[in-house]
Amino acid sequence: MAVKTTYDFDMMLSNAREAFGEELYKMAKEGKEFVFTYSDNVAPSSSAGKLLREFPERCFNFGIAEPNQVGASAGLALSGCIVFSQVFGPFLPLRAADQVHTDIAYNDVNVRLIGTHSGVTAGGGPTHNDIADLALYRAIPNLTVVVPADADQCCKFIRQSMEFSGPMIIRIDRAGSSNVYVDDYDLEIGKAIETLEGTDGYIISCGSNLYECLMAAKALKNENGLSIGVLDMHTIKPLDTEAIIRVGKKTGNVVTVEDHSINGGLGGAVAETLCEASYKGNFKRIGMPDEFAVLGTPDEIYHYYGMDRTGIAAELRKMLGKE
């Protein structure tokens, strides 16, 4: 049963980067015990500022030194704290990869790393693009990796993580994105959500790209009479392989969409899953190709690489012979 989404509406803006700080602040006001570590270059540009002002004793600025921040976060967790640690997206996996691997995952500690400005949403060109993180995280044991589709889902993950044992990475983008979910719903780590049921094909996506996938499905329904389902694969690790195999075998047409390199991310994970399940249908990965991205706003870049609703719909039309 699909969860009701806003795919019939347009542009209800939400912003996970704003929301997560607000949620942490609310939890602190409620008396929940956690500490917050951050890099100088990100916290002021999120709503974590409120937490910093009212609960300074539990907030630790590590300046611009991501490896030390991530290592010290592991130490704070070993001392018994639940740690939320905000790091500028691209510098978490690339600069602090060894610390994520060794200090957080190998030590198996209760740190929730929040990678903001993910994918190409930061702007500023390839040095500030975060398109290799999922490939790295997928290869590191013990990590749970979630990519919320909207602000509300991000807050659900933040809250759930207080009761979660072990390291977690929450990957969120910079820009405001459209709110996906209307009704309340159960969010379970590792369990994909079928936001839209389909009989002709499925799009599997995560993060703020999910909204564009829903809009593409809407266009395909209206313009071509195609029934395209959309899976919210909010948890990249552990992956809901059962859902992937089910929708693959149901329709024989699967497209993945992600703001990440097509190498090693969600698309790679889905491809591996389908291949091992002897899937014989059509399959296409949509995401950043194997190149340093062009410069532009996220919307411009998404359009350039066919990651917006137009590009996604075009790919499915091609796959289903409706060009």
Place this chain on the structure above:
Amino acid sequence: MIEKKLTTIPELENKCADIRSNLLNFIYRIGMGHLGGELSMVEMAVALYYKYLNYDVMNPCKEGRDRFILSKGHCSETLYTIFSDLGAYTQDYMVENFECLNNYKFGMHSNRKKCDQIEVSAGSLGHGLPVSVGYAMGARFRNENYRVICMIGDGEFNEGTNWEALMSAGHYQLNNLVCILDKNQLQMTGKTCDIMNIDPVDDKVRAFGWNVIDVEDGNDMSQVCAALDQLPERDCQKHAKPTFIISNTIKGKGVSFMEGNHKWHGGGIGEADLAIALADVSKMRKV
């Protein structure tokens, strides 16, 4: 608290000879180790575990215990040997469970998830001090008074993360944090001063806001104890300089053919060499 607490210098010196002997036998039996750095750190490790740490190997998760973090994790066999001597395991048990496929507690690089006495998993260098910074901050936040003592190697000090950690510990004035530099002046392929010179390390560390204690001979128990006697009281709420101990040691200390020879950085030891080495370290006993 440990039951076998030692107080006098001769007692501690004899214990060092015992640990060196047990360590050599252990590495002979498992066929791998890092004897050079393992032998250089013995005095400091023995002084800590037998006298200065508030720590009980038989109750390794006890609240309020001091935390010792061995950042130069390739020297973990020294710790295992001490844990064994303090009654946590027998040497036979350590040999049986050393890097065996299905049930390994003891590895060349220590794993906290396998061995209860290990506070932080180690292996990759330059990790211990940043984690120790967080640990010390956590003690302050949770208002628990314990020391966080991190030992790093001088070769390891090349890693930039140490300098990030020094900066943050000085900034946050972590009174309960202690870093011990096991400065044996050799790393895997030669002299640290030739490979990547870290000196003048005392001036550099002071500049980051640390109090520095220089131990001229880190293999002299009297000097080691004199340095550890200077550590500030366990007061996690006090904002004061963290303490950096430069322990000048000799790689391979106690074994004639290993001392100052970087080729004993890693590897096992054969039967003939073992016999000479055991004879050498037996001469270090005071009684």
